Amino acid sequence: MILEFKSRFRNLDLRKETRRGTSVYNGVFNLLVLQGARDWMTGNVPQHDDLDDHHIVPASWGGKNLAGDAVHTILNRTPLSAETNRHVINDQLPNEYLPQMIKSNGENNVRAILESHFISPSAQAILLRDPFTPDDFEEFITERQKTLQEAIENLLIKERLDLPPQMRELDEKVEQIELALRKTVLATLDGDTDKLPQHIAQKVNERIVAFSGEHEYGGEKVTEASLNGFPSSQIADRIQEDPYRFLICADKFQTGYDEPLLHTMYVDKPLSSIKAVQTLSRLNRAHPQKHDVFVLDFLNDTDTIQNAFDRYYRTTILSKETDPNKLHDLKSDLDGYQVYGPEHIDELVKLYLDGADRDKLDPILDACVAVYNENLDEDGQVYFKGKAKAFCRTYGFLGSILPPSYKVPGWEKLSIFLNFLIPKLPAPKEEDLSKGILESIDMDSYRVEKQAAMQIQLADENAEIDPVPSGGGGWKPEPELDRLSNILKTFNDQFGNISWNDEDRVRKLITEEIPAKVAADKAYQNARKQGDKGKARIEHDAALLRVMVGLLKDDTELFKQYSDNAGFKRWLADTVFGLTFEEDAA
Secondary structure, eight states, X not given: OHHHHHHHHTTOOGGGOOSTTSHHHHHHHHHHHHTTOOOTTTOSOOOGXXXXXXXXXXXXXXXXXXXXXXXXXXXXXXXXXXXXXXXXXXXXXXXXXXXXXXXXXXXXXXXXXXXXXXXXXXXXXXXXXXXXXXXXXXXXXXXXXXXXXXXXXXXXXXXXXXXXXXXXXHHHXXXXXXXXXXXXXXXXXXXXXXXXXXXXXXXXXXXXXXXXXXXXXXXXXXXXXXXXXXXGGGHHHHTTSTTEEEEEESSTTSSSOOOTTOOEEEEOSOOOXXXXXXXXXXXXOOOTTOOOOEEEESSOOHHHHHHHHHXXXXXXXXXXXXXXXXXXXXXXXXXXXXXXXXXXXXXXXXXXXXXXXXXXXXXXXXXXXXXXXXXXXXXXXXXXXXXXHHHHXXXXXXXXXXXXXXXXXXXXXXXXXXXXXXXXXXXXXXXXTTTTTGGGSOOTTOOOOOOOOOOOOOOSSOEEEOOOOXXXXXXXXXXXXXXXXXXXXXXXXXXXTSOOSXXXXXXXXXXXXXXXXXXXXXXXXXXXXXXXXXXXXXXXXXXXXXXXXXXXXXXXXHHHHHHHOHHHXXXXXXXXXXXXXXXXXX
């Protein structure tokens, strides 16, 4: 999109932009303001509420000497303070007021002030001509157009192309969000912006962020409360108030969040199965003024989303009951790791039920985390954390339906304890082997590409789902591989037009070597053990990137397609994931 703009903006004839309020006119004028255009008399940057749209060559002279509205072009306009524009310069020609400026402030200072308005020394010399003629005006306009175009390229285009590839990708996605939101609003208003409530039109959109824990941002530790400026407990209420319009989430608010005002969702993470249904269904809550919803998805394909919703569209039948006795097995396994003892559980639960502050609970949890880190290897940590989550998930379900006579106090205590402990258990650390690689690759051709805009139709039939899983994860069985012929057929159909230097080598890499290396990735294996397909997809994509980076030296051609061809990258990721993950893995 930026490269397309780069090729087109040079053809813009700014001299034709004579009407205030057009996008190009406002864009250039705002660029002058944002770049700190200084007042011609005081040399200071005027306050935004004290700006006049000043004619450099006065409108009164243009009305007598120029045809049409040429004098009103944006190339003859610039922001000045109201005092300077109306009472100092007024209707004077530049060859009258510029000498006064030079006398008061010195030639070097005046030159610097004019350059802050993108008026070059050459343009300044033209403005000082006496007499000043229509031909001089045309020459000045031509020179200023050249200066402004160079400024636009330097400030808005080159600066963005110099971004790291990941930031440029994010920038493209933000731009897509803004364009999609604009189209949605216009469609809702039937193109009539006067229908937009004034209390909304006059306000700047504010964002609220929602995420768990503490993360590093801008060189410092931040929480959602520190970024939002109010406690996390107020997020659900604040999003209903002006001026907030956007809620940016990581994993929070994907379930159990019922906000009828939600209309539009932007998705930039893998979603599948129940997680896709839970997340996208946040938009389903009814509101008297909400007649439709809108989803802009950067990552997921329609088949994945449709398959996820098909299971829950009509009557959903539970295939079998959840076995309460599995809780005994999970508790026994967890106790066997000796990460905690009965005294830890009893002490924390007592403090918690007595209303103790969090700083009284953390020392107990930190002692258990230390044991977890020191005594368990990576596989042990994965198993423990997976079983702990499975216990909390299963007990949370059973605890709401079992009669009191069947409930076990020890389960309740362990559930409370683990719900505090799990968020403090660190994920296994791994080296980022791709660090620095993407920055060295030419990715100027990268752009976000609109794939489709559609309404997904669901089958009118019942579905069956499995009960709440009580397993804690483990090694998955060998997947049933797609037939080689199917993969090669799809590959040839979609990418047969690419001139590969060694097509046989590429086919072997795609069908054999790359899936095998991805499947052997430790972090991906750990994610598969936990049985969460969404998280496994994230680890898979990271593992695939590491494998592709490893091909950079010997198979540069394939890596280039993976980096530059968004369609090929998406197909390869889906294919390898399908070969290496089985949805019903334990």
